[in-house]
Each structure stands twice: as C-alpha cells, then as structure tokens.
C-alpha cells in the first residue's frame with residue numbers, strides 16, 4: 732500500500748512514526764495540525780487501539796480534534812490538561828536552532844499556546860522544511876477581523892523600519908472570502924524572503940494592535956525528527972546536541988495506509 736504514497740508522504744509518515752516513540756503510557760500530549768501531524772495522530776491512534784496505551788490528547792485545531800476522536804484518542808481541552816508532557820507538530824520551516832515558521836494551515840495560535848504549555852515540543856518534518864535562514868515560506872500573522880487593514884498598514888510600516896527584504900503582506904483567502912481561523916480571525920501572510928532576526932521580528936509584530944499572534948516559534952522546539960522518502964529518519968535534539976539515525980519499516984504500518 733505504501734507504493735501509493737508519494738515520497739514526500741512517506742517522509743512525513745516516517746518522521747511521525749518515529750516521533751510517537753516519545754509518547755509513554757499516561758502522558759498528556761499536544762496534537763499538532765497539518766498533513767504531517769495527521770500521520771502522527773493516526774500512529775498514536777494505532778498505539779491506543781493495539782498496544783493499549785492510555786493518553787489524553789489536546790488538539791490544536793477542530794480538524795485535528797475530529798481525526799483524534801476518529802482514531803480512538805481521548806480528547807481533552809488544554810484547560811482540562813493544564814500542562815502537557817509533550818507536543819508533536821509539523822512545521823513549514825525550521826532552522827539549525829530549531830526556530831520555526833508555522834501556520835501554513837492557519838492553526839498557529841492554538842499550536843503556539845499548546846506547544847508553550849508542554850515540557851517538550853517535537854517537530855516532525857520532511858527534509859524540504861529545513862532552511863539555512865527562515866523566511867522563504869510566507870510568515871503567517873493572525874489578526875482580528877476588526878480593522879485588519881489598519882493592522883496590515885502598521886505591519887508594513889514596521890517591516891520598513893526593520894529594513895526587512897520583502898514587504899508584501901497579503902490577506903489569506905478561502906475562495907472569494909477571507910480565510911477564517913478556528914478562533915474567528917484572519918491571517919496575513921508576510922512575504923519576507925529572508926528573516927535575519929526572527930526574535931526581534933516576532934516581538935515587534937506581536938506589539939501591533941489587532942495582531943493576535945505570529946507564526947514564528949522561537950526557542951519552543953526541543954527536538955526535530957526529519958523524515959526521508961526511503962524511511963530514514965534523523966532525530967536531532969538541540970539540548971543534548973545529539974543526532975540519531977534510524978530507518979522506519981513501512982511494512983509494519985501497512986494497515987494505516989489501507990483506509991486512505
């Protein structure tokens with residue numbers, strides 16, 4: 732069945748499959764959003780159904796909550812969990828310091844709250860997500876609908892003051908209408924090309940009235956699991972300074988691919 736998956740999906744699956752090894756019985760786990768995180772939720776569901784591990788999952792979006800329930804994971808809110816042992820999530824970009832751009836799917840706000848309320852955040856990604864410098868992927872910024880054009884103008888002004896390379900700021904659309912997040916907000920995508928100082932940019936953007944949160948995750952991620960299309964995975968731990976390599980056997984998970 733894996734023959735029907737593209738190499739990129741195999742890479743995402745391999746990273747997800749390796750990352751769930753970090754999950755132990757009784758843990759409260761933050762469940763990320765996106766195509767890579769969806770593989771992780773399916774793998775966790777398999778562990779719950781077949782290995783009998785008991786976990787409580789805190790989803791970062793409506794769609795992840797739906798998938799988690801479908802695969803048999805007990806879903807609780809962050810307020811019920813209060814604090815999490817671990818969050819596993821995808822990313823749009825990561826750099827050598829494991830700083831991230833997230834929010835390509837519009838879930839950055841809940842994702843950042845959940846990851847920050849976790850002892851550890853593990854990012855799962857295919858090799859295409861690794862960059863020398865963040866910023867080729869447009870940086871998502873969540874803004875409240877009221878006065879969003881004013882917020883955009885203030886962001887553009889801030890980008891000029893910071894002397895950032897690209898300054899194009901676009902409203903994310905969903906067909907003919909503005910995209911609406913799970914929190915009822917809009918997303919502005921900042922086409923910056925290169926983010927020289929992500930920490931400074933994040934602080935400046937978050938001070939602008941109307942901005943709820945931005946997609947830069949600075950010093951939040953501890954471990955990245957990078958998947959390759961042939962099943963190889965690298966586990967890079969920024970705190971321990973270690974890199975481990977392994978290979979995932981796709982055949983062991985064939986049942987996960989049958990109902991796609």
Ligand SMILES: O=C[C@H](O)[C@H](O)[C@H](O)COP(=O)(O)O
Pocket residue numbers: 763764765766767768820821822823832833834835836837838839842
């Ligand atoms: O809002 C979406 C999330 O930040 C995703 O984790 C991110 O966009 C990566 O998604 P994917 O795994 O589909 O590339």
